[in-house]
Amino acid sequence: MRIWVLASGSSGNAAVVEAGGTCVLLDCGISCRQIVTRMAGFGLDAGRIDAVLLTHEHDDHVKGLEVFLRRHPVPVLATAGTLRGMTAPPAAIEPLVAGREVRVGALTVLPVPTSHDACEPVGFVLEGDGHRAGFVTDTGVVTELVAERLAGCRTLLLECNHDRDMLRVGPYPWPLKQRIASRTGHLSNEQSRGALERLVHSGLEAVVGMHLSQTNNDPALVERELGVVLAGSAVRLAVASQHRALEVGTGPGPNAG
Numbered sequence: 001m002r003i004w005v006l007a008s009g010s011s012g013n014a015a016v017v018e019a020g021g022t023c024v025l026l027d028c029g030i031s032c033r034q035i036v037t038r039m040a041g042f043g044l045d046a047g048r049i050d051a052v053l054l055t056h057e058h059d060d061h062v063k064g065l066e067v068f069l070r071r072h073p074v075p076v077l078a079t080a081g082t083l084r085g086m087t088a089p090p091a092a093i094e095p096l097v098a099g100r101e102v103r104v105g106a107l108t109v110l111p112v113p114t115s116h117d118a119c120e121p122v123g124f125v126l127e128g129d130g131h132r133a134g135f136v137t138d139t140g141v142v143t144e145l146v147a148e149r150l151a152g153c154r155t156l157l158l159e160c161n162h163d164r165d166m167l168r169v170g171p172y173p174w175p176l177k178q179r180i181a182s183r184t185g186h187l188s189n190e191q192s193r194g195a196l197e198r199l200v201h202s203g204l205e206a207v208v209g210m211h212l213s214q215t216n217n218d219p220a221l222v223e224r225e226l227g228v229v230l231a232g233s234a235v236r237l238a239v240a241s242q243h244r245a246l247e248v249g250t251g252p253g254p255n256a257g
């Protein structure tokens, strides 16, 4: 399995996962042009995308979808709630139900419910090529149920939206601060560390900090927080960015064995 995070953060999200010749786009919250350009940067052709998977209907996850589908008419997989929440829902859709596995070519896709102020948001556990990856962003909490579903993932892409102190003293208006920190908001670095403590196992290979706030977080803080859990292990740790695409190394880390 190969994973590329094309963009991650509150102004736009998209990632590509490939396994066994099947290629999916996870969220489409940057422009079609950016998707094409950023994929090309890794030698990938956007024409290889077989399907688009949506986590939820917020703009930073869907705003490039309409144009992308015009150029690359592929099926879209999303929950009924996500489709209801979209102003222009796509035509070729396959409904997703949290907890119910679906097959997309060589990939098995399990949508897991997230806790976010959207209609019916989900994260994903993806399996293919004997590799399992968990992808959870835009959630105020990692519930026991989601943690159970993420158990055994060799790659974890986990939201690290904000540093609690930076959010508290930062410039956002109070209602927005409350929304972000709520159970249906976004994960703080500290919460993400707590989730990682529960999820770390001997087969874990890579962890990626996702969906960082540009105002209320700093990649160095994410590295420090998650690094505490991974200290002394061969697990690769990376932090995804809004502006720079990232290839997530899968397979054993450089210090393994």
Ligand SMILES: [Zn+2]
Pocket: 009, 010, 013, 058, 060, 061, 138, 211
């Ligand atoms: Zn988002």
Ligand SMILES: [Zn+2]
Pocket: 056, 058, 116, 118, 138
């Ligand atoms: Zn959202």
